[in-house]
Amino acid sequence: MEDVEAELFPRQRAQIAPGAAHVPDWLDPDAQRELLAACREWARPPAGLRTVRTPGGGTMTARQVCLGWHWYPYAYARTVVDGDGTPVKPFPSWLGDLGRRAVADALGPEAAAGAAYDIALINFYDGDARMGMHRDGDERSDAPVVSLSLGDTCVFRFGNTETRARPYTDVELRGGDLFVFGGPSRLAYHGVPRVHPGTAPPALGLTGRLNITLRVSGF
Template identity: 55%
Template sequence: MGPDDDGVLELIPRPRRTIGPGVVHLPGWLGLPAQRRLVEAARGWARQGPGARRATLPGGARMSVETVCLGWHWIPYRYSRTRDDQDGSPVQPFPGWLAELGAEAVADAYGDPDARATYRPDVALVNSYRGDARLGMHQDREERASDPVVSLSLGTACVFRIGSPHHRRGPFHDVELCSGDLLVFGGENRLVHHGVPRLLPERDVPRIGTDPGERLNLTLRVSGLEAPSS
């Protein structure tokens, strides 16, 4: 097999994997046009209002990952409809086309065509990793709904670490996520501890509009929260 039109050589196709109950990895789920569209959209979201920011944790430390939120603004560890840790402006809306993409992702991961109608994400965290940025082990537990979490990777590859839903300690399962990969976790592992200990800048990256060494990740969630009435 030769390199494709973007100069990326993939010698051995990576099969889909069920890593644990409710945790499914679909390598290369996003084609190049879809990846480019997401990168372009992420750039546009980052230009709106106060843009991306490195969130401050309750103890005062700042995250190394830059984040833009859609639908609901995530502040460790709560949601708001306004960017309270920035300029207080309304959070950017969650686009319908992105919700449809998330529903398609869950349907494909779980082999459940009904998910195309029943999975309705209303939160997206668009994370940008550069240099030595990483994400410590944590749970996505601010949501009031138990629907699965959808993770879409773009650009530079990374090590995605999966642990236990009960504690931060090992054993851990490390998964290499490359550009275009989809990871879904739900069911008994909806609250699994997970993180990104490091990027893998030596891996080949397709030309989709990311900067050298940059990883973009879109995490889609169902908040279970009700928007305030207008």
């Protein structure tokens, strides 16, 4: 009964840390379907969805495709240097517009001023995928990072700028949710310790979770 009662009330936006905000249900169902259709096209080869291998020989459990600049541990390139070697797919201008609108809504218009988004990292999580605590520190810009969620619900762990350990806050991110972090939280450690399989909206037609992360390279 408690869960039913909780769902009677809309989830509220929240400031998780200075410069870090969670905005539930930011993407409506139509916008989610449109973004999912775009992700499916981007995931096709060449320069499509790949398994990321770390310098130590391990692999990330979330698979990834990049737009604009290709990220590999721990640098950027214009080609898929750790995959099929083809040029990275272009970053569409409408995605940059979406990123600036997200920042303005979450943190205020001043935080979005001059942010020329030119990188998208799209991670696909199946039910067993995880993402360890890390910082988004390979860019030369301190513009806020925009994170959009589609599909399955996950636990998003948002920490501090000094260590992968506590203090951190666990946030439930559902499909359609927005999370933005910039300012004093721009280099905070964060990760995904758990995905809840089968929690995606049935009408979306997605099994698993997609996370679309937008960044400004500063290159």
